[in-house]
Amino acid sequence: xxxxxxxxxxxxxxxxxxxxxxxxxxxxxxxxxxxxxxxxxxxxxxxxxxxxxxxxxxxxxxxxxxxxxxxxxxxxxxxxxxxxxxx
Numbered sequence: 881x882x883x884x885x886x887x888x889x890x891x892x893x894x895x896x897x898x899x900x901x902x903x904x905x906x907x908x909x910x911x912x913x914x915x916x917x918x919x920x921x922x923x924x925x926x927x928x929x930x931x932x933x934x935x936x937x938x939x940x941x942x943x944x945x946x947x948x949x950x951x952x953x954x955x956x957x958x959x960x961x962x963x964x965x966x967x
Contacts, residue, residue: 881949882936883956885928885964893928895920898936912937915946919953927957931964 888894897920899913916935924933935956941949 881938881941881952881956883933883960884936885931885933885960887964888930888932890932891930893925893930894932895924896932896934898934899941900937902939902942904942908942912941915949916941916953919950923950923953924957924960927954928960929964931960933960 897913897916899909899916901909916937920933920935935953944952
């Protein structure tokens, strides 16, 4: 998973999710998007300051378990929070 963050003028964090095809069908892409949206809502947004974040799924994310995606999102939240000055 590739996660990028930038400062935002908004008083709240915004999340964008990019899930390329990587030879997967619409069902697999939508399943991955739903998983990432839920993890962003429950894990990422409460842990980061008011920044804009873009999450880009890599091909390995399609076969990753929910708990593996959760660990990656939590790691990304820690990095974004440290980089952007939140605790």
